[in-house]
Amino acid sequence: MNDIQSDRRSSALAAAHLALNRFGLGTRPGQAALLVSPRDWLVAQLSPQPLPQAMAGLPRTVDVLLEFPKFLAEQKIRPQGQAPSDMPSSMTMQGSSAPVKGAAAPGIEISFGQRFGPGLATEVVARFAAAVQSETGFHERLVWFWSNHFVVSATRAQAINLVGPYEREAIRPHVNGRFVDMLLAVMRHPAMLIYLDNQQSFGPNSRAGQRRDKGLNENLAREAMELHTLGVNGGYTQADVTELARALTGWGVRYNPLSTEEDRFVFDAARHEPGTRTVLGRRYPEGGVEQAEAVLRDLAAHPATARFVAHKLARHFVSDDPPADLVKRLSNIFLETGGSLAALHQGLVDSPQAWSPAAAKVKRPDEYLVSSLRALDLTELPGPALQIASRAMGQRQFYAPSPQGWDDQASAWLAPDALLKRLEWADAAAHRIPARDVRLLAADVLGPQLSESTRREIDRAESPQQALVLLLASPEFLRR
Amino acid sequence: MKRRDFLQHSALASLALGAWPAFGQSASKSNPSAEARLVFIVLRGGLDGLFAVPAVGDPNFASSRGLLANYDSAPLPLDGLFALHPSLTHLHGLYQQKQLLVAHAVGLPYQQRSHFDAQNVLDTGAARPFELKDGWLNRALTSQDAARRSTAQAQPQAVAMAAAIPLVLQGGASVSNWSGARLGEVQGDTLDRLARLYGGDPALATALSRARSAMEMGDDATVSMAAVNQRGGANKRPRVTAGAASLGAAASQAATFLAAAQGPRLAVLEAGGWDSHINQALPQGQLMRNLTALDEAMALLQAGLGAVWQRTVVVVATEFGRTVHTNGTQGTDHGVGMAALLAGGAVRGGRVLSDWPGLAGPQLLDGRDLRPTADLRALFKGVLAEHWHVSSAALEGQVFVGSGAVKPWSGLVHAA
Numbered sequence: 001m002n003d004i005q006s007d008r009r010s011s012a013l014a015a016a017h018l019a020l021n022r023f024g025l026g027t028r029p030g031q032a033a034l035l036v037s038p039r040d041w042l043v044a045q046l047s048p049q050p051l052p053q054a055m056a057g058l059p060r061t062v063d064v065l066l067e068f069p070k071f072l073a074e075q076k077i078r079p080q081g082q083a084p085s086d087m088p089s090s091m092t093m094q095g096s097s098a099p100v101k102g103a104a105a106p107g108i109e110i111s112f113g114q115r116f117g118p119g120l121a122t123e124v125v126a127r128f129a130a131a132v133q134s135e136t137g138f139h140e141r142l143v144w145f146w147s148n149h150f151v152v153s154a155t156r157a158q159a160i161n162l163v164g165p166y167e168r169e170a171i172r173p174h175v176n177g178r179f180v181d182m183l184l185a186v187m188r189h190p191a192m193l194i195y196l197d198n199q200q201s202f203g204p205n206s207r208a209g210q211r212r213d214k215g216l217n218e219n220l221a222r223e224a225m226e227l228h229t230l231g232v233n234g235g236y237t238q239a240d241v242t243e244l245a246r247a248l249t250g251w252g253v254r255y256n257p258l259s260t261e262e263d264r265f266v267f268d269a270a271r272h273e274p275g276t277r278t279v280l281g282r283r284y285p286e287g288g289v290e291q292a293e294a295v296l297r298d299l300a301a302h303p304a305t306a307r308f309v310a311h312k313l314a315r316h317f318v319s320d321d322p323p324a325d326l327v328k329r330l331s332n333i334f335l336e337t338g339g340s341l342a343a344l345h346q347g348l349v350d351s352p353q354a355w356s357p358a359a360a361k362v363k364r365p366d367e368y369l370v371s372s373l374r375a376l377d378l379t380e381l382p383g384p385a386l387q388i389a390s391r392a393m394g395q396r397q398f399y400a401p402s403p404q405g406w407d408d409q410a411s412a413w414l415a416p417d418a419l420l421k422r423l424e425w426a427d428a429a430a431h432r433i434p435a436r437d438v439r440l441l442a443a444d445v446l447g448p449q450l451s452e453s454t455r456r457e458i459d460r461a462e463s464p465q466q467a468l469v470l471l472l473a474s475p476e477f478l479r480r
Numbered sequence: 481m482k483r484r485d486f487l488q489h490s491a492l493a494s495l496a497l498g499a500w501p502a503f504g505q506s507a508s509k510s511n512p513s514a515e516a517r518l519v520f521i522v523l524r525g526g527l528d529g530l531f532a533v534p535a536v537g538d539p540n541f542a543s544s545r546g547l548l549a550n551y552d553s554a555p556l557p558l559d560g561l562f563a564l565h566p567s568l569t570h571l572h573g574l575y576q577q578k579q580l581l582v583a584h585a586v587g588l589p590y591q592q593r594s595h596f597d598a599q600n601v602l603d604t605g606a607a608r609p610f611e612l613k614d615g616w617l618n619r620a621l622t623s624q625d626a627a628r629r630s631t632a633q634a635q636p637q638a639v640a641m642a643a644a645i646p647l648v649l650q651g652g653a654s655v656s657n658w659s660g661a662r663l664g665e666v667q668g669d670t671l672d673r674l675a676r677l678y679g680g681d682p683a684l685a686t687a688l689s690r691a692r693s694a695m696e697m698g699d700d701a702t703v704s705m706a707a708v709n710q711r712g713g714a715n716k717r718p719r720v721t722a723g724a725a726s727l728g729a730a731a732s733q734a735a736t737f738l739a740a741a742q743g744p745r746l747a748v749l750e751a752g753g754w755d756s757h758i759n760q761a762l763p764q765g766q767l768m769r770n771l772t773a774l775d776e777a778m779a780l781l782q783a784g785l786g787a788v789w790q791r792t793v794v795v796v797a798t799e800f801g802r803t804v805h806t807n808g809t810q811g812t813d814h815g816v817g818m819a820a821l822l823a824g825g826a827v828r829g830g831r832v833l834s835d836w837p838g839l840a841g842p843q844l845l846d847g848r849d850l851r852p853t854a855d856l857r858a859l860f861k862g863v864l865a866e867h868w869h870v871s872s873a874a875l876e877g878q879v880f881v882g883s884g885a886v887k888p889w890s891g892l893v894h895a896a
Contacts, residue, residue, distance in 0.1 A: 200809040215808025394643035416691035428664030475681040
């Protein structure tokens with residue numbers, strides 16, 4: 001083999017590791033050597049993918065929503081009909097116009113958390129399993145990215161079992177579709193309507209609003225502009241927020257327990273604020289559900305949205321402070337293709353900046369956990385331990401702290417205690433699996449990314465366990 | 481735990497803490513600010529200041545607040561104009577002992593209504609969102625660098641009671657963090673090897689060295705936390721929510737760190753879940769539980785700090801207030817004017833500081849929010865000036881850059 005061939009082979013191997021580790025969810029032993037054309041492998045994932053096997057049989061939104069009235073009915077037979085103390089307040093408020101006053105729930109009843117918590121634990125394990133088993137890691141990463149962009153958090157108790165169905169129904173089907181379709185699916189989804197309170201927003205001059213003396217809640221409208229589309233500096237005002245909130249009145253959740261309809265979105269005209277709306281200087285005539293849809297379509301196509309989304313994507317995959325020309329290029333692709341996410345994602349793959357050998361990004365806790373399980377080639381997952389570990393590292397799965405989602409910069413994940421938790425995880429993993437030749441494993445999963453200093457420390461480790469901790473805690477494994 | 485065991489553990493713990501080197505306070509005892517402890521509690525999501533500290537004496541209070549003016553039991557009176565929410569009983573006791581001060585109708589220079597921009601301004605201390613990348617509390621530490629050498633290599637003087645370091649504490653000065661859980665046990669030898677491996681990666685190297693310090697401290701402090709619970713938590717029942725319980729636990733642990741002779745002089749605690757868009761007055765609702773948890777956390781801090789409470793200032797702040805009127809869903813939307821609290825033995829309390837703007841329609845900001853009449857940074861600057869003796873040059877040139885027009889409030893803190 002001459003030098004040129006050797007160079008070509010090693011650069012192909014380097015590209016394979018970057019594709020697997022930076023764009024994907026980590027390298028399984030033996031995987032990189034089989035990846036002949038890394039770019040083609042990535043681009044092939046920018047088409048519809050089947051639901052991961054690990055998620056087969058998980059509940060749909062309709063299944064979860066139909067459990068709520070059953071739970072409420074069970075509560076009614078308890079003494080005095082008291083609600084359990086942790087039940088989401090909005091559930092006790094259905095059809096009531098004033099806060100419920102009264103004493104705490106007596107005795108010990110099954111609480112909302114006890115009833116619905118196990119469902120969330122199942123979702124967490126399934127999501128980890130899907131990631132660990134995935135042969136299309138880039139696609140999974142894109143699901144995670146968009147799921148975080150349009151985050152719904154189980155911090156809102158009523159959304160606790162909807163977060164999993166939400167990702168499967170509103171995010172996955174559109175991940176390589178059009179941005180506007182994902183936006184509309186998100187805004188119509190019960191999980192989002194509940195999480196950001198639109199389910200309870202009434203047009204003050206609507207029939208229902210007047211009858212029940214209820215009014216606007218601007219939460220969803222504000223975050224739709226600030227976090228989902230334009231970005232906070234996208235040029236909107238408080239008046240625009242209020243106008244979108246008015247347009248969105250009536251967008252709600254179909255709770256009706258007698259209906260088994262799968263689509264649980266309902267537009268309630270009786271709650272909808274009548275009249276023409278003006279958003280960003282443009283007038284939207286009265287038109288029921290189509291009114292807010294028209295606003296959202298315009299927001300999705302806005303240049304500020306293109307810039308905001310392009311910056312976020314580049315920051316996620318390339319660097320905390322992404323190159324301006326990369327952001328500009330992605331933003332242009334977004335605008336030129338009418339918000340085609342497949343084109344946007346391919347633009348990322350085609351950008352030389354995304355293939356820089358230096359690993360600038362610190363893995364998020366879930367990325368770190370999944371990549372370590374993949375490197376160890378584990379097929380049996382440590383189940384609940386994954387949520388415990390992820391939470392200890394600062395990322396309790398499905399419990400993003402705010403509608404802004406998880407932070408995407410190293411400073412958020414490199415607190416001393418959070419780093420220590422990664423080392424502890426590495427240690428726990430190293431002592432629970434059969435010993436193996438870590439020197440070979442390190443070369444296999446990191447390839448040309450394995451630094452000389454890490455290779456040397458692994459060589460000198462006093463035990464296979466210690467060598468494995470050093471691999472999983474090495475800078476090149478903590479980063480991507 | 482049997483009483484004898486408890487005593488043994490306490491003795492061990494105090495021995496171990498005394499010997500613990502990580503939060504080195506090399507400054508001499510003659511420097512009073514070295515002994516002064518500061519706790520910053522950030523309430524993320526936007527506390528409704530008018531709900532926590534209702535202006536019951538304002539002629540328009542009842543009419544403007546609607547059903548949010550109805551409390552299950554009477555608000556606890558402060559002065560003629562203001563009262564405390566009935567669940568804030570410990571804070572009310574502190575007020576009566578002149579150890580609680582309320583600042584009302586304050587605001588940040590940022591007066592839009594994004595959580596994230598407002599929190600960024602609250603944390604960075606800048607005039608505009610995302611102008612600065614580090615936190616004002618960290619810059620307050622570095623501003624005293626010359627006296628204390630609180631550089632990245634020095635021993636941390638501050639601890640964040642969270643898995644991640646909040647922005648307000650990020651920056652050049654060495655800080656540490658602590659959270660309870662443990663996933664495994666990494667040998668010291670492995671950590672030594674990793675320290676070598678991180679030689680070329682400064683971010684990892686710094687994080688590891690701080691983690692090792694805090695890890696040693698955590699080992700010791702876990703034992704003495706039992707002592708805190710014995711003293712302060714004997715008659716406290718476990719709380720309903722994980723969030724509430726964790727604020728109490730963080731407060732207890734922070735007290736243990738701060739009370740140690742070689743302990744840090746600053747602790748930052750965070751509590752989320754204050755964004756009360758719906759049904760905020762519900763007796764079992766999230767806001768009620770949060771207020772109770774905050775009140776209990778203050779009690780646990782005081783109990784855990786013991787005599788050190790007399791040298792402590794606790795600042796409670798949030799990113800903005802909320803609309804004065806109830807929204808369409810018995811809650812409140814984001815609004816500008818807010819309330820902040822100072823508590824502690826070092827506080828000259830028993831007062832509400834406010835240039836009260838009133839609650840009549842035209843008095844509201846944009847017809848909806850409590851109008852801020854003072855800059856919250858004046859309170860922060862006053863605390864740093866009087867409690868830590870941060871110079872006015874540093875306050876204006878470094879900590880709150882370009883805030884010369886915002887004069888620090890004086891008379892907030894007892895002279896050390």
